[in-house]
Amino acid sequence: xxxxxxxxxxxxxxxxxxxxxxxxxxxxxxxxxxxxxxxxxxxxxxxxxxxxxxxxxxxxxxxxxxxxxxxxxxxxxxxxxxxxxxxxxxxxxxxxxxxxxxxxxxxxxxxxxxxxxxxxxxxxxxxxxxxxxxxxxxxxxxxxxxxxxxxxxxxxxxxxxxxxxxxxxxxxxxxxxxxxxxxxxxxxxxxxxxxxxxxxxxxxxxxxxxxxxxxxxxxxxxxxxxxxxxxxxxxxxxxxxxxxxxxxxxxxxxxxxxxxxxxxxxxxxxxxxxxxxxxxxxxxxxxxxxxxxxxxxxxxxxxxxxxxxxxxxxxxxxxxxxxxxxxxxxxxxxxxxxxxxxxxxxxxxxxxxxxxxxxxxxxxxxxxxxx
Ligand SMILES: Nc1ncnc2c1ncn2[C@@H]1O[C@H](COP(=O)(O)OP(=O)(O)O)[C@@H](O)[C@H]1O
Ligand SMILES: [Mg+2]
Numbered sequence: 001x002x003x004x005x006x007x008x009x010x011x012x013x014x015x016x017x018x019x020x021x022x023x024x025x026x027x028x029x030x031x032x033x034x035x036x037x038x039x040x041x042x043x044x045x046x047x048x049x050x051x052x053x054x055x056x057x058x059x060x061x062x063x064x065x066x067x068x069x070x071x072x073x074x075x076x077x078x079x080x081x082x083x084x085x086x087x088x089x090x091x092x093x094x095x096x097x098x099x100x101x102x103x104x105x106x107x108x109x110x111x112x113x114x115x116x117x118x119x120x121x122x123x124x125x126x127x128x129x130x131x132x133x134x135x136x137x138x139x140x141x142x143x144x145x146x147x148x149x150x151x152x153x154x155x156x157x158x159x160x161x162x163x164x165x166x167x168x169x170x171x172x173x174x175x176x177x178x179x180x181x182x183x184x185x186x187x188x189x190x191x192x193x194x195x196x197x198x199x200x201x202x203x204x205x206x207x208x209x210x211x212x213x214x215x216x217x218x219x220x221x222x223x224x225x226x227x228x229x230x231x232x233x234x235x236x237x238x239x240x241x242x243x244x245x246x247x248x249x250x251x252x253x254x255x256x257x258x259x260x261x262x263x264x265x266x267x268x269x270x271x272x273x274x275x276x277x278x279x280x281x282x283x284x285x286x287x288x289x290x291x292x293x294x295x296x297x298x299x300x301x302x303x304x305x306x307x308x309x310x311x312x313x314x315x316x317x318x319x320x321x322x323x324x325x326x327x328x329x330x331x332x333x334x335x336x337x338x339x340x341x342x343x344x345x346x347x348x349x350x351x352x353x354x355x356x357x358x359x360x361x362x363x364x365x366x367x368x369x370x371x
Contacts, residue, residue: 010031013031013033014033014034016033016035017035018035018111018112018113018114019032019033019035019036019038019039019040019111019112019114020032020033020035020036020109020110020111020112021033021036021047021052021109021110021112022101022107022108022109022110023051023052023066023107023108023110024105024106024107025070025106025107025108026051027051027052027053027063027066028050028051029047029048029050029051029052030048030107031044031048032044032047032048036112039092039112039114040055052066052110055083055084056081056082056083056084057082060081060082061078061081062078062081062083062096065077065078065096065098066098066108066110069098069099069100069108070100070106070108073100073102074100075097075098075099075100076097076098077095077096077097077098078095078096079095080093080094080095080344081093081094081095081096082345082346083112091345091346092114093343093344093345094112094113094114095112095113096110096111096112096113097110097111097113098110098111141185141188142185142186142188145181145185146182146185149178149181149182149185152174152178153174153175153178153179153182156171156172156174156175156178157171157175159171159174160172160175187322187324197238197239197241197242197332197335197336198239199237199238199239199336199358200237200238200239200240200358201235201236201237201358202235202236202237202238202239202240202243202358203235203236204233204235204236204238204243204270204291204293204355205229205233205270207240207243207244207247208227208229208247208268208270208293210244211244211247211248211251212225212227212251212268214248215251215252215255219252219255220251220252220255220266222264223255223258223264223265223266224263224264224265224266225266225267225268226265226266226267226268227267227268227269228267228268228269228270229268229269229270230269230270230271230272232272233270233271233272233291234272234290234291234357234358235357235358236291236336236355236356236357236358237336237337237355237356237357237358238336238355238358239335239336242332242335242336243332243336245328245329245332246328246329246332246333246353247268247293247295249325249326249328249329250295250329250351250353251266251268251295252325253325253326253351254266254295254296254297254299254349254351255297256318257297257299257300257301257349258297258298258299259299260299260300261297261298261299261300263298264297264298264299265297265298266295266296266297267294267295267296267297267348268293268294268295268296269293269294269296270291270292270293270294271292271294272290272291272292273290273291273292273354274288274290288356288357289337289338289339289354289355289356290354290356290357291354291355291356291357292352292353292354293352293353293355294350294351294352294353295350295351296348296349296350296351297348297349298347298348298349299349301344301349302342302344302349303317307342310326310342311326311327311329311330311340312327313327314327315327329351333353333355336355336356337355337356338353338354338355338356339353339354340352340353340354
């Protein structure tokens with residue numbers, strides 16, 4: 001490494017997949033590799049006339065991170081930093097690692113790690129396999145618990161009849177608590193149901209309008225619900241009841257999230273994105289998931305600690321929450337061959353679902369109708 005010719009070192013940085021910038025202690029960019037030029041949609045010449053500050057908000061944690069690294073001369077990283085400029089209209093979230101280069105010039109290397117679709121999908125697949133294990137366990141438990149429960153309930157009923165007056169409330173308490181467990185087990189059983197739903201072409205806007213009607217007259221009263229529908233959206237291959245369950249859960253969560261927001265706001269949007277294809281693990285097949293349905297709210301966002309686990313069962317930050325909503329959403333979306341993910345961009349929490357479109361009769365794979 002010691003005698004590496006300078007041009008080889010530059011080639012090595014350019015060959016890197018991640019966007020890499022070298023900056024001085026005023027955050028001025030002195031070098032940007034190819035991936036960085038691509039990321040910022042700007043040539044190296046132009047980038048060299050800019051500062052990191054031009055690409056982030058004035059209060060961005062990235063600026064704190066840079067001062068920290070300069071002050072301590074020690075490497076450090078920060079997760080989920082929003083980066084955007086005139087060429088990148090939509091802010092992108094990246095993890096950033098900054099390390100000092102040492103030497104007189106006080107340079108630092110800034111490496112960006114994009115949260116790619118591949119990351120999201122692999123994360124999703126891991127949580128899916130975890131969820132699958134839990135659903136198997138849930139189904140088994142539900143089955144094993146219900147039998148003895150009916151025995152206990154029967155015995156408590158008999159006891160109530162023959163007990164002394166003062167002991168009867170106790171016998172009734174046993175029955176009530178048993179009923180509560182049965183209800184819980186019933187919920188678990190639904191969750192453990194691994195049968196494939198019957199799928200038919202469905203207009204997702206009809207599903208969403210149905211839920212919006214429920215929401216506006218019930219759990220989301222007083223919250224502004226904004227519809228942003230793509231009118232030419234093709235039909236989804238889906239199951240009406242399950243899709244209602246999915247979006248009802250997402251919209252309920254959004255309504256609960258904006259409870260303490262000043263101007264509570266939920267946006268429900270649909271879009272056709274023919275470009276999105278997802279690899280199927282272990283095969284060379286690529287599924288097309290062009291239907292994008294997003295539920296967006298202006299609440300405080302998902303707790304940082306919970307974030308990696310929210311699609312797992314029994315994860316909840318709410319006092320009365322069962323934590324089964326999103327696990328159910330993930331399970332049902334999976335049964336539809338789609339994916340669901342969460343993002344936090346520009347003060348908005350977004351739950352995004354991608355679904356396949358319905359093919360005309362006889363179509364073999366879930367391809368695209370247009371585009
Ligand atoms: N739109 C949202 N904004 C912020 N946090 C959310 C949102 N949706 C879900 N969450 C978080 O994910 C957790 C799990 O959600 P869910 O599985 O529906 O269970 P529950 O709603 O019963 O708590 C919630 O408790 C909450 O902390
Ligand atoms: Mg919920």
